[in-house]
Amino acid sequence: MNSVELINISKHFGSLMANDGINLKVRDNSVHCIIGENGAGKSTLMKILFGIYRPDSGEIRVNGIPAHFRSAHDAIKLKIGMLHQHFMLVEDFSVIENVILGNELSKGITLDFDKSRQAITGLIEKYNLSLNPDSKVSDLNVSEKQKTELLKLLYRQSEIIIFDEPTAVLSPVEVGEFFKIITKFRDEGKTIIVITHKLKEVREIADDVTVLRRGKSVYSVNRESLDIDVLAKEIVGELEPATALQKINMGNNDIAVEIENIVLDKGGVRKLDGLNMKLRKGEVYGVCGVEGNGQGEIADLIFGLEKYSSGKFITFSDLISLIPDDRIEKGMIKEFSVGENVILKNKNINIISKNLIAKTTSEIVSKYDIRLSDYNAPLQSLSGGNQQKVIFAREIELDNDILVFAHPTRGVDINASAFIHSVIISERNKGKTVLLISSDLDEIFFLADRIGVLYKGKIVREFSSNELSSKSEEDVDVLLEKIGKLMIGITVEE
Amino acid sequence: MELRLKNKLRENIISITISLILTLFITSVIILLIGKNPFDIFGIIISEVFGSGYGLGQALFKATPLIITGSALAICFHASLFNIGAEGQLNLGAFVMSLAAFYFSALPAYLLFPVVIILGFAVSAFWGYIPAIIKIKKGVSEVITTIMMNFIAMALINFLLIEFFAVKSTVRTEKIADWIMIPKLSAYFQFFQGSSVNLTFFIALALAFAVYFMLYKTKFGYYIKAVGFNETAAKYIGIKNNRIMLLSFLIGSGLTSLVGLNFVLGYKGYYEFGFSNNLGFTAIAVALLAKNNPIGIIFTSLLFGMLDYGGLTVNTVIPKEIMFVVQAVVILSILSVDKIVNNYFQSKD
Ligand SMILES: Nc1ncnc2c1ncn2[C@@H]1O[C@H](COP(=O)(O)OP(=O)(O)OP(=O)(O)O)[C@@H](O)[C@H]1O
Ligand SMILES: [Mg+2]
Numbered sequence: 001m002n003s004v005e006l007i008n009i010s011k012h013f014g015s016l017m018a019n020d021g022i023n024l025k026v027r028d029n030s031v032h033c034i035i036g037e038n039g040a041g042k043s044t045l046m047k048i049l050f051g052i053y054r055p056d057s058g059e060i061r062v063n064g065i066p067a068h069f070r071s072a073h074d075a076i077k078l079k080i081g082m083l084h085q086h087f088m089l090v091e092d093f094s095v096i097e098n099v100i101l102g103n104e105l106s107k108g109i110t111l112d113f114d115k116s117r118q119a120i121t122g123l124i125e126k127y128n129l130s131l132n133p134d135s136k137v138s139d140l141n142v143s144e145k146q147k148t149e150l151l152k153l154l155y156r157q158s159e160i161i162i163f164d165e166p167t168a169v170l171s172p173v174e175v176g177e178f179f180k181i182i183t184k185f186r187d188e189g190k191t192i193i194v195i196t197h198k199l200k201e202v203r204e205i206a207d208d209v210t211v212l213r214r215g216k217s218v219y220s221v222n223r224e225s226l227d228i229d230v231l232a233k234e235i236v237g238e239l240e241p242a243t244a245l246q247k248i249n250m251g252n253n254d255i256a257v258e259i260e261n262i263v264l265d266k267g268g269v270r271k272l273d274g275l276n277m278k279l280r281k282g283e284v285y286g287v288c289g290v291e292g293n294g295q296g297e298i299a300d301l302i303f304g305l306e307k308y309s310s311g312k313f314i315t316f317s318d319l320i321s322l323i324p325d326d327r328i329e330k331g332m333i334k335e336f337s338v339g340e341n342v343i344l345k346n347k348n349i350n351i352i353s354k355n356l357i358a359k360t361t362s363e364i365v366s367k368y369d370i371r372l373s374d375y376n377a378p379l380q381s382l383s384g385g386n387q388q389k390v391i392f393a394r395e396i397e398l399d400n401d402i403l404v405f406a407h408p409t410r411g412v413d414i415n416a417s418a419f420i421h422s423v424i425i426s427e428r429n430k431g432k433t434v435l436l437i438s439s440d441l442d443e444i445f446f447l448a449d450r451i452g453v454l455y456k457g458k459i460v461r462e463f464s465s466n467e468l469s470s471k472s473e474e475d476v477d478v479l480l481e482k483i484g485k486l487m488i489g490i491t492v493e494e
Numbered sequence: 495m496e497l498r499l500k501n502k503l504r505e506n507i508i509s510i511t512i513s514l515i516l517t518l519f520i521t522s523v524i525i526l527l528i529g530k531n532p533f534d535i536f537g538i539i540i541s542e543v544f545g546s547g548y549g550l551g552q553a554l555f556k557a558t559p560l561i562i563t564g565s566a567l568a569i570c571f572h573a574s575l576f577n578i579g580a581e582g583q584l585n586l587g588a589f590v591m592s593l594a595a596f597y598f599s600a601l602p603a604y605l606l607f608p609v610v611i612i613l614g615f616a617v618s619a620f621w622g623y624i625p626a627i628i629k630i631k632k633g634v635s636e637v638i639t640t641i642m643m644n645f646i647a648m649a650l651i652n653f654l655l656i657e658f659f660a661v662k663s664t665v666r667t668e669k670i671a672d673w674i675m676i677p678k679l680s681a682y683f684q685f686f687q688g689s690s691v692n693l694t695f696f697i698a699l700a701l702a703f704a705v706y707f708m709l710y711k712t713k714f715g716y717y718i719k720a721v722g723f724n725e726t727a728a729k730y731i732g733i734k735n736n737r738i739m740l741l742s743f744l745i746g747s748g749l750t751s752l753v754g755l756n757f758v759l760g761y762k763g764y765y766e767f768g769f770s771n772n773l774g775f776t777a778i779a780v781a782l783l784a785k786n787n788p789i790g791i792i793f794t795s796l797l798f799g800m801l802d803y804g805g806l807t808v809n810t811v812i813p814k815e816i817m818f819v820v821q822a823v824v825i826l827s828i829l830s831v832d833k834i835v836n837n838y839f840q841s842k843d
Contacts, residue, residue, distance in 0.1 A: 305729060322730060330730040333720045343713075344720060345731055350713045 001064065003028045003160050003191040004049065009058035011044055013381070016373035018044040019055070020215035026160075026208070031182060031192045033202045036212035036235055037413045038385030039371030042195045045212070046162045049193075050082040051075035062160070081158030085165050085384060085411070086328060087145050091138040096120055098137055099151045123154050127181050141292040143174040150181070161185065162193045165384065167201060168411050171290050171439040173484065179205050197385070197413050199228050211235055236415055245425040247449070253280045255316075256402060256433040257302060262311035264297055264457075271297040272308065273457035279402075284424065284434040286448030287459075288441065290487050294457040295437045296325055299404050302435065317402055321395035325406040325437070331391045334380035338364065338372065341379050342394045368393040369416065384411040392420055396427065403427060406437040421447060441480060453486040461486050509835035513827040520823050521816075528812060535808050542807035543800050549807070551679065551689025555761075557799025558691070559584075559753040559770075561698040563777035564784070564791040565705040566749035571786045572709055573742040574722035579625060579640030580750045581774025582647030587618035587751020589651050592758045592765035593659060595670040606674065610759075614751035621647060622747025623740075630736045636743075644774070655767060665767035676760040692760035694752075699792065701752065706788040718742050750774070779825050797824070 004026040011019040018041045026032045034042050047053045049060065051069030060067045062078050069075050072082075089098050100116045120133050129147045137148060146166065153161055163182075167175045182192050182205065196202060202209055209226065211219040211234045219234040221227075257279040264272035272294050279285050289295060300306040301313065303322045324330035332341050339361035343349055349356070361375045370386050370393070379387055388411050395403065408424065409417040424447055428434055438444050444451060451468065452459040463479070482492050522532035543549045563580050570577040591614035598606055625639035652665075659667050676693050680686040709715035720728045721738045728735055757769050780798055784790025798821060805817025 303730070324730050329724070330727055333723050333727055333731070335723050336716075336720070340716065344716055352711055352713060352716060 001028050002026060002061070003063055004193070005059075005061040005064075006045065006049065007059040007061070009045065009048060009060070010056045011041075011048060011053060012056060013373045014377075017215045018373075019048070021058070022212065022215070022217045024210055024217060025220075026191055026193060028191060029186060029189050030207040031186050031194065031205050033206035033209045034193060034195045034212060035197065035199075035202060035209060035231070037214075037371075038389065038411075038416060039383040040212040041215045042212055043164055043383060046082065046164060046193065046195065049075070050080060050162060076156065076158075079157060079159040080162070081153035081156060081160070082162040083146070083149050083153065083164065083166060085168065087149055089137045089145060089148060092136065094134050094136055095131060095140075095148050095151065096133045098148055099133075099155050120151060120155065123151060127154070127184060129181070141290070142169045143171075143177075143291075146170070146178075159189075160191045160193070162195075164195050165197070165411055166194065167196060167198065168407075169291070169439070171487070172441055173290075173488065175201070197411070197417075199232060199414070202226075202231065203228060213237060232414065235413070245422045245429070247425055248429045249282070253282060255279070256281045257316070257435075258312065258314040259298075259301070260312040262301065262308045262313060264301065264306055264308040266297065266306070271457055272301070275311070275458050277452060277459060279433045279435055281433050282428060282431045283449040284428050284436050284447045286444035286451040287435065287437045287454050288444055288451055288483055288487055289439075289454035291325075291439060293454045295406065295454060297457070298435070298454075299324065299406055299437065302402065302404050315402065317400075319398075319400040320402045320404060321398050321400040323391055323395055323405045323408055327388055327391055327410070328380075332379050332387065335378050337361070337376050338370070338379055338382070338390050339375065341390060342397070345394055345398060364390065364393045364397070369419070385413055385416065388412050389416060389420075392423075396423055401432060403432055403434045404437075405434065407439065408436070409438075409440070409443060417443075441483065445476070445480075451483070453483055455487060455489050460491075505835055505839050509832045510828065512835070513824065513831040516827040516831065517820065517824045520827070521820050524816065524819060525812065528816075530812055535812060538808050538811070539804035543804050547683075547685035548688045549803065551686035551691040552806075553796070553800045553803045554679075554695050555689060555691040555756070555799070556802040557795040558695045558698045558756045559773050560777055560780050560795035560798055561702050561792055562752045562756070563750050563773060564780040564795055565698075565702045565788040566746045566752075567777055567781045568705060568746075568784075568786040568788055568791060569709065569718065569742050569749070570746035571781060572715075572722050573718045573739055575626075575629075575739060575743055575746075576637050577622065577625075577640055577743065577746055578637055578778065579622065579643045579647075579747065579774070580777055581770060581772065582640075582644035583618040583621045583747040584750035584753045584774055585651055585770055586621050586647050587614040587748075588754030588758055588769070589654075589667070589765045590614050590617045591751065591754035592667045592670065595674050595759060596668050596764075599671045599674060603673075611752075611755075614754050615748040618751035619744045619748030622743045626740050626743035630739060652767060661764075666762075667764045667766075669763040670759070672763075674759060675763060676755060678760070690761045692756065694756040694760045697752065697755060701749065702788040702792050705749075709788070714741075776821070779821070783825060783828055 002025045004024070006022060006024040009019050009022045010017065022041070022045055024045070036042055044053060048055050051072045051074050054069070060069070062080070067078060090101065093101070096117060099120055117133065124131050124133060129151070131144055131147050137145060140148065146169070166178060170178060182194070186192055194205070203226065206223060206226070208220065208222045209231065210217055211231065213235065221231070255278050259275055259277040262272050262275040263270070275294070275298065277285070287295060287298065297306060299322060301308060302315065303320055304318070328334060333344065336344065337357065339357035342360050342364055343352055343357065358375060364370060365372065368389050370389050372382050372386060379390060382390065392408055405424070409420050412420060421443070424434060424436070436444060436447055448468070449465045451463040453461045485492050525532040525535055543553050563584060567577055567580055591610050594610045594613045595606070598609055601609065621643055625636045625643055628634045628639050629636045655665055655667070661668055678686070678690065678692045679695065680689060709718065717728070717733050717738050720731065720733055721735050725735055753770070753773065754765070758765050776798060780794045781791055783794045801817050801820055805814040808814070
């Protein structure tokens with residue numbers, strides 16, 4: 001039987017059909033992946049299933065019964081839960097407080113904390129979440145925050161759980177843990193829907209897959225008949241010829257940024273603890289590490305936003321582009337349109353006319369293949385991956401000397417990722433300095449000339465280009481494992 | 495994309511029309527409750543305001559300082575700086591203008607006017623500088639400090655008047671020379687005969703357009719809005735937030751001084767304690783109603799100017815305070831109707 005059936009769902013924004021007669025059947029007790037290009041309509045469809053948007057037409061059936069949602073509240077009543085990509089937690093509250101917020105078990109007029117605590121610690125143990133229920137959310141890292149969101153859904157006894165790109169923010173080890181958790185959910189009878197851009201992940205966890213393309217459901221397949229190449233083709237319609245750019249060595253490898261023994265404290269916590277790094281012109285330096293080991297502070301330091309207490313920091317240029325780790329909070333003014341966000345950073349422009357905005361937008365949109373419903377729409381109405389592409393485009397177009405890019409392909413589809421990678425390499429080939437911060441080891445391996453492993457505010461091991469250029473697959477696996485260990489603070493024998 | 499702008503305009507027109515009808519209705523009920531015939535009252539107001547050049551002129555005269563202060567405040571509000579201190583800022587500015595115009599009357603006109611305006615602007619801006627710097631350095635909310643600064647400003651002016659500058663047994667400064675006075679519109683248009691509306695009205699319009707241009711067409715304006723929307727993002731975009739906040743506070747509070755042109759140079763010829771009659775607060779409502787868009791502020795100011803003068807014309811029949819009630823009802827109904835209309839169109843889109 002199907003827990004969820006979406007029949008002929010349509011939803012438009014302005015003149016754009018975000019969902020155009022989509023059909024989706026999610027079997028009981030299965031993990032169902034939804035995959036598709038940026039702007040294909042995945043998030044929109046899931047927001048419809050969760051009652052946030054109302055469809056223009058079409059039918060929603062939950063456990064076979066037609067459902068009419070007026071708001072998310074109605075969906076929650078049918079035990080549907082959704083984990084959004086952007087967390088909705090109260091930073092000043094503890095994990096427990098966040099979980100019971102809105103689901104209070106009351107004892108008279110006071111909250112029954114004991115009962116809630118029991119329930120929550122029970123859930124943490126059952127699913128092996130390794131989370132301290134009394135930690136303040138502001139002290140948690142991304143993966144722990146995600147687990148807190150998950151606890152909220154479990155506490156409400158959600159049976160159908162929707163995840164919108166849950167793995168985008170996780171490091172490889174954390175992705176593994178996460179998959180164990182959802183497999184467990186499935187095994188005990190829950191139904192799971194996961195949006196992802198990674199074929200590897202689909203192969204690993206999906207019982208069924210549905211592909212959306214330009215607002216339509218174009219392909220569905222189950223685990224047994226899944227062929228990754230076919231799937232890849234269905235996602236984009238036609239495969240673009242691979243345009244893997246070659247790295248060219250320019251010979252000129254002068255030092256562009258020198259970071260020596262930098263110590264940086266923030267809010268009484270040591271964030272950088274004797275950081276040493278030399279970035280060269282014409283290279284990509286990759287920083288590997290579990291989120292929260294000082295990545296954000298390195299970016300802030302180079303961008304000139306943080307004061308360090310000791311050490312030496314020299315940069316040969318102050319023309320610096322930055323893609324911050326949190327695109328919504330730091331990367332953009334979400335109320336501004338695409339063009340406005342781009343122009344905002346252009347130092348040569350002082351007068352902003354409608355024509356200029358339109359011209360800038362159309363240039364960026366065509367050059368970087370950005371999908372949007374309306375040039376004047378606020379950036380926040382674009383799909384997640386398209387927002388990321390706008391920020392990437394803006395930072396590249398500035399033509400700065402130093403590029404500090406945190407997770408440049410986060411939330412971006414396969415084709416666009418390949419495009420972004422080739423742009424990064426071509427920038428490098430022009431002699432620019434790229435600092436690449438990413439939790440995606442494949443990405444770092446593909447792009448970086450050198451790799452530094454960051455742990456507790458310092459580079460604990462640096463891999464030179466010679467070490468990285470050993471090419472056999474086993475070598476790479478050994479290397480990956482080594483880096484994986486270093487990232488979580490295990491020292492490895494050399 | 496033109497379509498969207500047209501829709502926006504359509505939404506605004508619909509929501510304002512509905513709110514005005516709603517206001518008319520609620521006000522009628524109130525007037526009925528105090529035992530008067532609403533049709534009579536509205537009849538008087540309409541014929542008084544629109545029936546003569548004088549009435550219309552008076553409404554424009556009342557609207558002028560609202561346009562100035564509303565536009566000035568819009569700058570602060572776009573930066574998410576809630577400047578409640580306009581009342582104090584504009585009083586100090588107008589006060590200093592009156593003194594400058596009186597004491598420097600020996601200067602030739604081409605020097606005198608700039609000096610008067612610059613001094614007024616500087617004093618008002620300084621009054622905004624204090625809360626701005628306290629906010630930037632110490633993180634104290636400008637809402638609290640600007641309110642306090644209002645009290646201090648009024649006490650300071652009171653003290654200076656009584657001790658030094660007031661004409662004996664009055665609360666006003668000396669009258670400035672006639673040649674310094676800004677001409678009344680009636681000097682050019684017979685139509686406005688007798689009304690106090692003066693050239694400052696056009697200055698106010700020009701100011702509103704200038705502020706509009708700054709906020710919506712310049713990089714600086716975008717910086718102001720960016721800081722107002724999200725300080726963290728603005729910082730990462732490379733904007734110097736503190737500088738932008740300081741500048742918008744300085745410009746915003748400085749510009750409020752221009753109301754002195756209307757009252758001191760354009761009307762009485764002197765500064766009089768209490769002349770502003772809560773102008774600094776009404777202007778907040780005027781700006782918010784127009785969603786801080788200076789062109790919209792021209793219209794909301796005209797509406798409030800008409801209500802203000804209209805209230806005076808029916809003063810003999812009903813207490814003129816009824817017009818404050820009307821203003822409040824207008825604010826509430828526009829805000830709520832706007833929300834409803836917006837939602838309606840959003841769900842349809
Ligand atoms: N609130 C909105 N207003 C206007 N347009 C919207 C809105 N939400 C989504 N869209 C548009 O609908 C389309 C589909 O968006 P959606 O977020 O569903 O894409 P997606 O498949 O989740 O993409 P991604 O992989 O980038 O997250 C996009 O082109 C987007 O610009
Ligand atoms: Mg999405």
